[in-house]
Amino acid sequence: MKHLIYATGLVLATQAAAETPVLTIYTYDSFATEWGPGPQLETAFEEACGCDVNFVTVGDGAALLSRLRLEGESTEADIVLGLDTNLTAAAHETGLFAPHEVSADYDLPIEWTDDLFVPFDWGYFAFIGQDGAPQPANFRALAESDQRVLIQDPRSSTPGLGLLLWVKAAYGDEAPAIWEELSDNIVTVTPGWSEAYGMFLDGEGDLVLSYTTSPAYHIIAEDDATKVALPFEEGHYMQVEVAGMVAGTDQPELAKSFLDFLVSDTAQGVLPTTNWMYPAVSPEGGLPDGFDGLIEPSKALLLAPEEVAQTRNEALEEWRNALSR
Amino acid sequence: MAALGVAMLLLGPLGAVLWRAGGAGMPSPADWAALRFTVMQAALSAILSCGLAIPVARALARRRFAGRQALILLMGAPFILPVIVAIAGLLAIFGRNGLLNQGLALIGLERIDVFGLHGILLAHVFFNLPLAVRLLLEGWRGIPTERFRLAAQLDMPPGAMFRLIEWPMLRQRVPGILAVIFAVCLSSFAVVLILGGGPAATTVELAIYQAFSFDFDLGKAAVLSALQLGIVAGAAGLALVLARGRGMGGGLDRPVQRWDGGPWAARGDAAWIALTAVFIVTPLILVLVQGGATLLSMPLLVWQAAGVSILVALGSTLVAVPLAFALALPRRDVVEGVGLITLAASPLVLGTGMFLLIRPFAFPGNHVLVITSIVNAAMALPFVLRAISPELRAIEADYGRLADSLGMTGWARMRWLILPRLRRSLGFGAGLCAALSMGDLGVIALFPPPDAATLPLQIYRLMGSYQIEAAAGGSLLLTFLCFGLFFAFDRMGRDADT
Known part of the structure; x- marks a missing residue:
């Protein structure tokens, strides 16, 4: 019986893979909720890639890294999204991430040099x-x-x-x-x-x-x-929030294009009023209204x-x- | 068998975490300090809650007044109140802008600060005093009215009556109740941190979280979790050794009538009852007032989450009640001890261990609701057990020989003796379990499914997205549903004796 279930699962999984590739993104819980940026980013990226975006969520950034370490190389994640610079050193040490090759005109108060992680908001x-x-x-x-x-x-x-x-x-x-x-x-x-x-x-x-x-x-x-x-x-x-590509991903091209998408105008325009953070790259239309009166340290x-x-x-x-x- | 199953459910995940860690990790001095503080506050909370519960339960047991049934029913409420809701309710009274401080300011007195060890104890007594009262009331109910009748005929003074009739019952029940409250407070996490006011009030559960999330030191997380289990196992053992005594003897189940207590005792009883009622009911009313307006304007997602939560709660009850029954039936101390220590299992270690065990076969995120139901059932098991086990022992002690002599065994014994007499406790236990499972955030926080949520998870999501108002409405809905389930089950048990 068990074998039958596995076999069925395997067949279904293979069929699905043959039809549309799936990009699995591990992120923290509030990113993927109704009020977070997740749903809008998912729709926008799926339109462009012809793929299926699958969010897997854990509590917060620290739990995200713990989950990845628990799973190690057997992880199903293609992208890990939502670590911050307090966690990137430990994330580097895991050796589970691959260089991203993304370049963007970052609007950060600091210089960005990390070759494994792409900053998306701060x-x-x-x-x-x-x-x-x-x-x-x-x-x-x-x-x-x-x-x-x-x-x-x-x-x-x-x-x-x-x-x-x-x-x-x-x-x-x-x-x-x-x-x-x-x-x-x-x-x-x-x-x-x-x-x-x-x-x-x-x-x-x-x-x-x-x-x-x-x-x-x-x-x-x-x-x-x-x-x-x-x-x-x-x-x-x-706080600078980052995303990275998992080295063992079976969808490297898709993962790379998602990271490019993450710093694009479309995605960056969504973040301020859903994640309530500054976008890493200023979107063309500028920041939404409520943001201009904020203090600038x-x-x-x-x-x-x-x-x-x-x-x-x-x-x-x-x-x-x-x-x- | 059942005990073995529960032990596996606890130790399996712990073993998996240890195995993955590749060995144990040593707790740091700060962890030991956290352990000492945790044990200290839990012991104080248990002693205070239980100590205060005795006069209250005694007063309720020997007085009859209008609204008594309603008050007893409400006694179930604080314990099943979701933690975040309860903290809000308590702060609405004892917080800086709370009723108490507003009153003090009006008469020109200095404001009091609720944060500190006293705040923790206040909250724990609020949660556990009513539970202890309910459990003790079951004990008083178990004393046959014929005993009091005899005592009245002998013109026994109140002291002697307490010593000869009530003390033996207390001696039997109180250790178990102390142990269960101790265990609850030992794993209390948010209450201790928020009301404790600072890192001096750190619990082992936070140290486990830190080891796991901050340092990724799985070995240490497992060791701390095992220590917590060990302490509760010790407390359970102690309770079982102390809780010696025999049944109260059989009776004719006539309504309890008592003739003791003069006007002074009556006034004392009235004061205990009134104080408890105010202490328990005021925060509940404030929760209602605060959330009331938001209840109608909640997003659909909240209602969907409520549906999911009801299923999870019923699922847990379906698992926990038969399990508790199976654990209580052999009337063996060790078996019951196993039931108690599930309380001390760290949800984080349990969840992580289950993740490690399930991961090779399936993706845990896809089965999170089933996992949550089972873990919540394990967490509620001790309460169901505490509700039914003393009753079951009393039934066997008082009527077992009669049933034996009538040759009542197996299903007949169950149907004619045990189930009818146990029905009230079963209803109470099932109500507790359903409500606790409903209100607990639990392991779902470790694998939150993006497309579904239980109500507590949805409330946290709302709070995390600045939707504080909707979260307040959700909390109120959660409170209603918890009470609804509890009352429904409790009622089912009560209908038995009308």
């Missing part, structure tokens, strides 16, 4: 608050103020890790002191972005760690201009991918010690 981390409320202009001023801050846990959340590296990149050896001063401002540490942001909207804190682009969502989708991002003088830490902070692991462990230890008292 953003700055920032504290979001209510318009008209006090706006500390740096971490020290924030620590001295009585503003109540909601942050995410760096061990389980991408923005949480971003904040950890932000403080470390801006203050180096002084980072532990900054955390100690901040500790009485921190209301709580949530496991993920959603919990913190939800609590902020419920008035549980004055500020929440998110992205500089968050106010754009409230302006565009809710016509609400009362949420603002606070510009910090130290500069803002960045004076300085972009980003650790080199190969420094992340070492710095992260050190900073995590400091963070835990400072906040555990």
